[in-house]
């Protein structure tokens with residue numbers, strides 16, 4: 001013991017102590033918080049040793065500080081920073097099953113207001129272990145139980161430590177490459193990089209990559225655009241003549257069902273439907289519903305879903321496209337196309353702050369004319385949960401703005417209440433609805449908030465019907481992404497009548513289905529549940545064709561879901577993919593009928609290889625398009641580039657009213673059509689908060705500088 005404490009009193013000893021402690025902490029994270037899919041003893045060995053090289057490398061830098069009063073603060077500072085990086089990744093992983101990239105980190109400040117609530121819910125009692133050693137060491141230093149060693153390490157020895165660590169890292173990398181060829185060459189494998197090289201190496205690698213993107217943007221040329229255009233032209237799917245234009249000229253109402261997965265549809269718990277209203281829509285013959293429709297989001301989650309639906313290009317392999325590139329990207333998306341081709345007014349209704357996911361900037365680049373964010377509603381007291389105004393109130397309080405919009409409009413509602421951690425005040429819970437009892441509170445609460453969301457949609461539909469808006473609208477509802485993450489799917493297994501012990505990656509992939517419904521009242525009653533495979537990337541061309549607008553001239557990666565030429569290969573953001581017959585995950589091919597690894601004939605192998613190539617090509621071309629901002633070089637016929645400076649989201653109602661007045665008799669807003677009478681009273685809700693006083697402090701902070709005088 002004495003010997004040990006003597007050793008720790010030397011600089012090398014102190015260095016070894018910190019390296020070993022951090023090594024253990026990383027292993028602790030590997031085995032408790034992360035699930036890295038380690039296979040076989042070789043991978044296991046690499047995993048055990050991978051934190052060592054980078055930790056030693058980083059901490060060895062302190063040796064170059066000769067004076068004790070520099071050496072100790074520097075090495076402790078490095079240890080604290082390294083622990084913070086590890087810990088933030090732990091928190092992040094709990095929600096996203098992924099690691100933080102530089103893009104996420106730099107985008108963080110833009111989104112953290114909304115994240116803070118659930119980040120807190122993501123902490124765990126055992127997190128103490130990540131910080132305990134640092135506290136103990138600092139206390140021991142203060143009590144002078146650990147002594148500062150005044151003897152400096154010579155430059156040569158310091159250099160020897162650094163080079164040794166580098167050699168060690170080289171060995172680590174070589175082993176990694178042996179087990180997984182092209183480890184660093186492949187863009188999408190964050191889990192692999194951490195598994196083989198550790199978090200520090202991953203972060204360093206990512207830093208280099210994001211620098212690379214900056215360089216690429218600057219050097220991009222028009223000829224790169226041609227490559228993308230050639231691909232999307234070749235994959236264009238002709239509209240189905242039976243469907244083309246069936247919703248022509250109608251209002252488009254988009255309802256973004258937060259975290260809503262397909263398995264909730266028709267699900268009964270304790271004999272009761274979770275979402276009776278959405279189920280009735282799903283089965284209505286006014287509704288074209290898709291039951292093999294997958295979300296395709298990456299780390300950008302909601303914002304990735306929005307990006308795909310608005311632009312039919314994929315999100316990025318890392319981070320959120322909205323948050324990282326969206327401020328200055330060129331988009332040719334739905335609001336601008338609909339406005340320029342068919343005179344649509346565009347608006348977003350969302351109960352969270354405008355800065356979340358950088359929407360306040362991105363929407364201007366997309367050409368959205370109105371953005372009714374949290375600052376437009378009373379979000380005080382119990383009217384909001386972590387991500388903003390409760391859904392029932394969002395629909396109700398949006399009416400005064402919605403009715404002022406000139407028709408036809410393209411209006412998007414982004415709901416929030418069914419968002420992790422699925423908190424709902426007791427007053428909002430339906431006493432008649434009994435949820436599951438899985439022991440996993442996220443799963444149990446998920447059904448409660450989904451049930452609430454269902455009620456809110458029903459109330460909105462009642463309003464639409466009462467005012468007649470329903471009759472000349474197409475209402476598009478979709479789930480943006482999973483609500484229950486892969487690590488919790490086993491808790492869900494029993495609810496789905498499955499066995500948690502046999503749960504596989506195949507089951508995880510199948511659960512990525514989300515609802516996609518086009519409700520088109522009075523369109524002939526041919527609505528049905530369509531089994532075509534597709535995903536979020538396909539929505540924009542489908543919608544445009546329903547509205548009678550050809551999508552041919554635009555660069556879009558998806559294809560019309562109703563088209564005979566529609567491609568049924570559904571790419572996930574990590575290059576895994578699903579087809580009607582197979583599910584391909586990390587190179588393993590599963591047979592959809594059996595859920596087991598497929599035995600493939602030569603011909604089938606060829607087919608799957610082709611599909612794989614298609615997936616890789618479309619993802620990488622989409623990335624090239626967005627990362628290099630190539631659309632700035634593309635000028636489709638009749639498309640006027642969006643100028644974000646034309647948009648300003650303050651005083652939305654006043655602006656809409658000014659247009660009403662200017663148009664006079666020609667105004668097509670619902671308010672004008674209703675003889676300048678408000679339709680707000682046509683909305684009825686049982687939301688208990690509606691009568692609560694608004695003097696309580698706000699649950700979400702309104703930070704929009706434009707947020708006054710609405």
Ligand code: GP9
Nearest residue numbers: 300301302303352356387
């Ligand atoms: C926040 C909301 C949630 O405004 O859209 O985004 P998510 O966390 O699901 O990406």
Ligand code: MN
Nearest residue numbers: 259301302480
């Ligand atoms: Mn979401």
